[in-house]
Amino acid sequence: MSYNPNEIEAKWQKKWEDEKAFEPDDALSRKKKYILSMFPFPSGRLHMGHVRNYAIGDAFARYYRKQDFNVLHPIGWDAFGMPAENAAIKHGRHPKEWTYSNIDYMRKELNTLGLSFSKTREFATCDPLYTKWEQEFIIKMFEEGLLYRESTTVNWCEACHTVLANEQVEEGCCWRCDNEVELKEMPGYYLDIIKYADDLLGDLKQLEGKWPNQVLTMQSNWIGKSQGLEFNFELSEESKAKLGGNFEKYTVFTTRPDTIYGVTYSALAAEHPITKYLLDNDLVDADVAEKIVTISNMTEIERAKEGKEGYDLGLTVIHPLTREEIPVWTANFVLASYGGGAVMAVPAHDERDFEFATKYGLPIKRVIAGGDDLPYTAEGALENSELFTGMLNKEAQKEIIAMFEAKALGKGTTNYKLRNWGISRQRYWGAPIPFVHCDSCGLVAEKVENLPIALPDDVEITGEGNPLENHPTWKNCTCPKCGKDATRETDTLDTFVQSSWYQFRYATNPNKWNTTGIDKDDANYWLGVDQYIGGIEHAILHLLYARFFTKVLRDLGYHDIDEPFENLLTQGMVLMDGAKMSKSKGNTVDPDALVEKYGADTARLFTLFAAPPAKELEWNDSAVEGAFRFIKKLYDRNTKVIGKTLPTIDQSSLSKESKLARVKVYEALQKSTDVYEKTFAFNTLIAACMEALNALDKQDDGEVWTEGMYIMLNLLEPIIPHVTTELSEMLFERENLKAKLELKEEVFVQDSINYMVMIGGKKRAEVEVSPSASQEEILASAKEAGAKWLEGMIIVKEIVVPNKLVNLAVKPH
């Protein structure tokens, strides 16, 4: 019978389902592995990236199950989000209906791939039962002061009609629709992730060697911790008067306190309160005022493109040490969102300050020795710095901070680039933020017993405005505190909130899902995720938020886990003709069609064989054929097997070819542990199995074939589960899949050993010697074989590398 993937795969998928083969053991007593591939957004259809992601995860899950671990390998749906609303606008389908029908379709697609997911722990993040617990967390965070509402300048995407978090802005554009992001002042809810900045940064250490370096540095840069000095510039008396006595001073932050004596001006952001006051009270010339307003309407990107731009504000401040009067400017390169929106400027030792000072003719004062040209930003000794003159600048940084602290002029402090996480979205298809606005009580959290605050189904989605805002009744409610009429918050939560805690929801036993969000014992047993697999595009967004949520939920008492994902594997993209597969480019491969034509095993084998998982995978139709050929060949060789158990083989009776075949089989076995547990180079394990099969094909010993198939089917089961299980049932009653396989050293013992003979560092000959040969004997035969190249030479050094080579270093006579 020839290989028929569709029949075999349907058979085993049904059988696995009937056997409930992939449910974790609820006893929580055995050693465990939690294997998680990032859950999909239910867009409607699987793409090849999904296939790769889940093929990798499934290989881990199946491998560890075989090693007798209690394995949790769940799947669910990241189900809230914009595309559901877009579908509603475009095709008139309700987001809920669109989402759940997509889930049903994609679940079927996943089933045809034979993935070993737990079926009992599946959920969609739009299920009200999921929303319920998420809203509870949000309320707890509010009570703990980790969540607050504030009106500030936010990133606004007009196309998506919503606010975006800083992490969701890519080069000034929306991460989802690529529309240019605008700035807008509006109220929103924020999570105080900065409070956890140090924790998030410090714990990256724990992940070294377990997460890709690239991701660790990206997170570390994103958090952007810098230490320095914070101090106040006091306004001159004249300036105070000009500002109507409303301002005495303002705060600046510097990482270079050693250059403090080189300050020749100070600069404020266009949005700084003092700048604003000047504008509001017509204290600057009308044309200048207009230009400052123009700057504040520009995004940071636009300002950067514009070049340095600024205006003298006609104010002065007093240098805290020298008491000199220093001019105050406004400058477009000073960011309102960082370090208080004001800087001290040291043009001699800072490139930006230098550029600005040069453009506007501001004074430049050198205070660090070194280099010929200004600005000089490297290390050196201080000059023109009163009693610090002569001190090395590293040392001076500490000393100057100490002096500021001693004189109560300022203090050493830490700043982060990380901004607090804005979590409100002005959209319908998300988890409602469970708060109520009451005229007498202000902002009030909903009572926990009223959760979930579910979305109303009867909405009209037009793309204009927030459907919750426009719903006639939904937002009317009573205040949980005073009972008076109140209105519900109509913003919904960023979808990244859902994906920040789903790893804990899977871990919670489903029979507790009604009564608790996260079960502590379950979470402590299953977490951290032993192997997390997903795309590098989540390096900051999801992976940072999930780490943050883990720490917050830990501190709220839900579990005792510090880091959610112990080991992270970032898979490469699937490419076609060097470009990312995408519908708009028309270079996609449809997984359904692939499975239909070749079967799931071929699809899985190809994706794991064509490249190591972290690398990009270039699609290649004929290589898919190659993967199919291998499986077919493996299947056809079932006729070679002569016994139902692992045979005991008398090595000495075998031919050279049979011995070699055994070596290849056991080399593959040896490789498998390394691949599944350390290197993840599935491509090399598959190659080793191909070599083994090729070697088996060159001999005809039935027992060697039996042993070879017994072992190889076991090794390949995590990768191509259907065909291997089918063959295993046919040949070994599935016993070999459960068997603990052990290496047999005698297989590797060779009758003779080939030594490569190198003379003068070049490969010259090869000799075959007995394994028991002494070093002298080996050298003697090497010299004999290489006699031709030794003529007229003196051997200066003889090196014998056991089982490998002889190297004779020579020089002319």
Add this chain to the structure above:
RNA sequence: GCGGAUGUGGUGAAAUUGGUAUACACGCCAGACUUAGGAUCUGGUGCUUUACGGCGUGGAGGUUCGAGUCCUCUCAUCCGCACCA
């Protein structure tokens, strides 16, 4: 600019502690079988040279008996951040 990675045949890629570079697969070439083949099987396939040999892991040096692997410098490509004071 800062940070991270990657450079090996025609292509995807292999190569424990430094120890026969190019395993495995695709492609290509030749042959067999076949009415036919985009099926299957067998053999070949780094470059160069008539040959002996020489040269080959982005480039240049270095360490070593021996370097894809270690060190120094350099070039190229990709990714991330990007006026963070």
